[in-house]
Amino acid sequence: MNRHSSTNQSLQSSAGLCRPLGRSRHRFMRGRWIGSSLGTACLTIVLTLFGGGATIDAALQVPEPDTVVFGKIVQRAGVQQWVLTSGQLQWTLGRGDQAPVTFEVPLRSIAEGEFSYRMNLPHQVLASGLQAAAGIIPLGPTEVEYRSIEVSVNGYPARILNPEGLALNLSQQRRAFTHRVDLELTQPMPDSDEDGIPDWWEERFGLDQDNAGDAGDDLDGDGRINLDEYLRGTSPLTDNRVPSLLATELWVYPDAGTGLLLEVDDADSAPADLLFTLVQGPQAGQLQFRLGDGPDAETQTMAAGTTFRGSDLEQGRVIYMHPGASAEGVSLAFAFTLQDETHPPQEFQVRLQPVEALVDLTTATATDSLSILDQLAGSISPASTAIAHARQLNRLIAGQWGLTIWDGADRVQPMTLAFSVAEEAPMVPLPPGTESTLGRLIVGSAADDSLAGGPHDDVIAGGPGGDTLIGGRGADRFFWRLDDAGRDRLPDFEPAAGDVIDLSLCLAGESPDLADYIRLTPFESGTLMAIDSAGGGGGDGDIELLLPSIALDWDGLYAWVQAGTLLSGTAELTPRVTLSLVQASASENGPRDAVVEVSRTGSLGSDLEVALALGGSAMNGIDYMELGEKVRIPAGSDRVLIEIVPYADQASEPTETVQVRLLEADGYVIHGASMVIAEILDLLPEVTLEVLEPIGIRQSGAPAAVLLQRSGALGQDLLVRWTIVGTAKPGIDYESISSYVHWGVGESSKVLEFRPLPGADDVAPVYLRLELVPDPGIIVNGPTNATLFVISRPMTFAAWMEQHLPAGGTDPNAFSKLAFGELGISNFEAYAFGADRVGPDAVTLPRIELVEGRLTALFRRPMEITDLQYIVEVSTDLRVWRSDPSAVEACALEPYSADPEIQVFRAVQS
Template identity: 30%
Template sequence: MKPLLTTCDTLLAPAAFRRRTLRAFAVRAACLLTACTLRAAQISEPATVFYGQVMATADVQPHLITEGRLTWVIRRADGVDVTLTASLFAYNNGLYSYRLDVPHAAMGLGLVTDPANVPLSVYEQTHRHQSVTLDGEPAVLLGPAGTVFTTAQLLRAATYRLDLGVDRRAVDSDGDGLPDWWEERYGLDIQADDAGQCFGTGGVTAAEAYLQGLDPTADHTVPVLKTRETVVYAGGCTALLLDAADLDTAPSNLLYTVTALPYGGSCVLEADGGQQTLAVGATFTQADVLQARLLYAPAPEVSDPGVLGLALCDGQHAPAESELRLLLYEPALNEQSLRSDLYQYANAGFVVAEGDDVNVSHSGLAYALAGADPIGGHADDVLYCSAGAQCAAGGPGADRFVVTAFDGNALELTDFSVAEGDVLDLSGVPVVDGIPLLSAFSLAVSDGAYTIAYAGGTVAVGALDPALADLSELVCLGCVRVPDGVVLEARVSVSATVPLAYRNGPVNGRFTITRSGNPDAQLVVGLLVTGSAMNGGDYAYIPDTLTIPSGVSSIVIDVSPYVVGGTLEKVVALSLQSGTGYRLGAVTQASVTIVPLKPCVYVDAFEPLAVVESGEPGSFILWRDGVTDTSLIVKLVSGGTAVKNVDYVTLVSALTLSAGESERLVTVTPLAGATFPDGAKKVTLDVAPSTAGSYLRGTALPAEVTLVQRYDTFSAWLARLTEDGTQPAGLGGENDESLFRVYAFGGYPDEGGDEGVPRPLLRDGQLVVKVRQPLWLSDVAYTVSGFTDLSAPAASAADWVEVEAPEGEPRGAEWHYYRLNVTGRQGFISVKARALQP
């Protein structure tokens, strides 16, 4: 990309203390033409890395797969699919089995994105793991990273742990129920049936050891912590359910001692006397763990909590030290793989919960995954309802009930409440893609209680508000989630997105017709237009049908009022009518009010400068349009940095425009003796709102008049700066050019006075030059020019246009904003300040 340039040429007026000749200089301050089209090679960026285990999950004990080839499809934020591949291998001493590098290239002006990579934008973009297969077999995502990930140039080289599960059985050569990989790990014979033999101490057979996840050759009277990793949730407290084994010790006698704390977050033990934050040396028992008393609370902005060091002792053997790694997980509950598979494959290194009922009543955001009936806490909970669950209760808060079994089970939600924000997640129900909603699910009522039925079971949700007793409505509102492949019936609603239309202007009102559900069909929606306003008489005619094209979710209908139409407000009422191919949504009626023609009052700076030494006043001009044939009292509000009755004569607070009078000047008279040590002060004037509604305000921002001490010249300005005998340093050193630049653009060299120097701004995707041209400088002339060739400005002249001040930038008569008025080419703007000869 070519260098960016804004130039400022100066000619210095001769003075007794000036010893340098007249010369020009350039100030490089970056201005690039909008809509620049450049061809450039891509700028490669470090890859985003995903790594983890690929687990075969069809057996009792999952095992690591280290051979095969992954095919990974990522759907970019722009909807483009990127297909990547990676080979499995034993990684990090056999702890992991794959690494996937997601290639990136920087996204910037003039750079063309490659469909084979994921571009890195300046802004964050969210991409989705669309599908993963291992040698053609589908894989599910086990976490802890979610099914979506974010990229940006500031997030380059991010690394995520994301384990995969494949429904694959291990080889069992001797058919004894013990897979070969497990027998080889512990030195058993893969060709002999040795499942019933005991190889360790304590009488545990090899088959029993396999089922329990134990070492068959170990002393099973020595306690061992089987859990090495566990998921902890970013949204709130998580119950740490540790799986420990000891053949001859009760849970209440298995004692844990904390030897190291995670560096992100804290561990808490709940007891009858309250909560205790654990420190090194603190103790708790396996009984505490089984009662969900051991909690982890995450710390904000921590992506890796680290490890919890523990020593486990049964009182008969030396303590066995181990580490529990905490894996932070932000659930993506809209994805099937992260809804059911986390539960199904919990033992694949991510033990979220197991065993009997778990009541996680302490969590700010609880995730209760249990084999029996899950019970939520006092805040927002996520409850996984498996095949063994007959009922579930979320408690207070916005709870999510995730159904993970679809084999004829009947589930009752005892406290499902739409008002509390509860959600029933049925998105894992197996369905055929393209099946209509009401063919896959149904909603029935009996004695005031509602039940949702599907091919694999039923869910009783209890009483519902009559307005919500519609399955399509519950799905559209997000109260019930269904699989992505289900086609929702099109539903049409209306809203008045711009509820007021004004005859002044005129300014349109607006209805928006919104379609939810199936977006594929073209809909012809019937309309009924009523109200006190006459269709086609008070506003442009609105027909009685509206067509929503296929793939379009909303259409607007503008209410365009005619200027003439009486002095009273009138209403346009729009009602949706039933039709073919759609159902009416929750809101079927809306209205727009047409505001009658009124006086509209504006204010602007007429003479934007008032000078103290010469007594020259400034002035505002107030004018009206619309209704002008009646008298009108207009209220005014003055302000600014100038002080009333100290710097200028107080302005009127109201004035009367006579019938037929459309404009009036308001004079700003500076007071003799007023001083402005900072160079200038401002007086603002605005039209106050009419409490009686007798007029409208036409300007959104106050007008501004500048008060200055005098008309200035460069020589006088510099003489004042050197009154104390010192030579001020310009922004670029002690030279005329940099001092003149400060002067010409309204700054002061000792006060960071480069604010007004030409500089670029990026606004609404366009580059704009911002520059200050003080009104009170009598010896400076400004020239603005545009060009497209830096080496030949005159031969490549281009049009430029002055634009409104962008939001948040200074306004007033001395501030100017320019941009090039060309497209498809690179370009530059030159702003020149030239000193006039005396």
């Protein structure tokens, strides 16, 4: 230190505060001393010398204790794996506001080969305004997250196996922390003799790397040749007829139950012949054994002495329930003995390693959960983080839906899991208000697995290798991650049941076009879907999905994408766009417009703008309402309608056409019809026929009358013809009239009168029906016919009573209730339905029948009755009765349409 004369400088400290002390009065030099309390471990002395126009700063710092990162590095080749203890590890950490820091450490054998490396991360606590030295990670009072950007071993990308390695939270309070982060390498290994066994394995066990024949030898005499030993992950120098445990550490999930996948090898025993006996359970959490398969099956907490068999593991009966935060600082190991029918029991211990959560994603939706990997990854190298992120994804999915997880990603041997198809109660309690329809999350190994879900909605990832994936009942989701190479068979995949193929996590190319990732090939009676994760555009797929019972072409694939049966993340099928006519013609008379449909297939996730060209003899904006040259199909919709609305004019002109054509543009491809032609029909005269007076009376000479009106085209003459049928005869029952009507220019209405001719009072009523002759140049609005009646005189109930009054007379009310003949009806009913003037076989009294699924009422209404109102009502509950047009409608019914007195009504609803 350098003290100067007149300045009283001293070393001062206060708890938790680093404070600058005295300042020199001399212009050429100043000094600063910073002390610290016991709350920090930093002493900084800053000297600044002014002289010769230059400034010299020096920072002397005492470093913080290092953060230690250690672990094993596993080389996986096929199903085999071993721990690397030689080579070079390179690790780059970074945060958003600082340059990345890269560390290099040599690999070495630690703890008798259990671990591969130890990496010390040096730290400094810096004073305000100072910068960290190169290769140093500064520490502050608040926690800062450093994320793994890239990890490599001997130049090859390494995967992080546990989530803690994805991001390290560093601060002064966490100094000297130790973190275990395991890594994995999967680069191909040399095989000099091409016998299927890599050189490293042959060298390790004393085989000849240049002799392919030794792959068929059996060094330990257990009946398993060397190649099989390699493929099964066992030693060729150990008798594998003795049961052994291949993995002594298992990952478990705090947010859900974890199915135990104890990996056991026994060359000559079936799973049902392997007996496990629990010696000691974990200090926190519970091992549970499900006693049955049904919804009411009991779950037993396992204690020392509890036994189970290998077949129970394959049926998913053994589950570990993590207690959550209460497990911190206690051992999660458990011990058991294992024996087969010919060998004595051996004791093994398994350590349970919880998967830690990196971030709180409890608010994510189910759909988000299944595609969360990309959101978690950020700028981190996918090659370094895939497996750790996979476990984060597993934890997120399970936590959201109350799933039990079977995670076999670390297994060496093939995985078999076959749950009972019986209904099963949930193993994990769900949050309040949450109803889970999902059952299990099943993650396979790198080998050829056979994985079958249960009766609920399962989520299944087969992993690498050739797997058989069976969802079972329910709407099951199958998904693949980036390196899940192999041919997987999906024998029960059924889109109609809600099954889904999710490729969101395995498409890593730059192309946004899903067609660059998928190739469809007919295979036997089904389809082989080859998936090129790099998006090379039609090459061989590294992931293949065999759908043995589904014939899938590109049209079907588009339909799958649109329906959500196939999910692909950000990669989308280029939308296919086509045209069709919904309504081929429009009329200037209206209200009919021509309608063109622009539809798309493929993803509906965003708006789609489609370019059009309009042509034809009709002029856009002149003959029809102006249309733009682009239409937008909104997100979530697969179609949009274009309405061609014509303008009416009085000019007589031929039928005009509107041609709508699709134009090529970025963002879609034209598929199917690219052009349609709609017609605009010229303005035609419109005619309506209305009955003004339905009855002509002989006695008074009052005529029956109809009103004919025209609209639309009024600028020309119009001739309308008709025919007359019925029992009324012209010249006998009414005066003869012309069979047509003529309108001059501008005329719009005509009244036709049918004048009755005199006759006797007892002449029976007759009718006539005027029917318009069809004419293609005329539009008839409403009915095309009108029925009129000719009667001698109107009939009333009082007059009818006088005709039928018994001798001696009676009160009208009493008379109306008297029986009419032997028909079983009253006089009033006989009057209303004309029972006195038709034969017993004629339709007289009301009949209710079921016609074409609808209740239908038939009755006779005498044409001369003028003092009655007839109302037909319908009810669905016998309490509320309705007669409005939305409930009851008049209709025609053969063979009764020839008799105008027969009335037919039916219920609108069946």
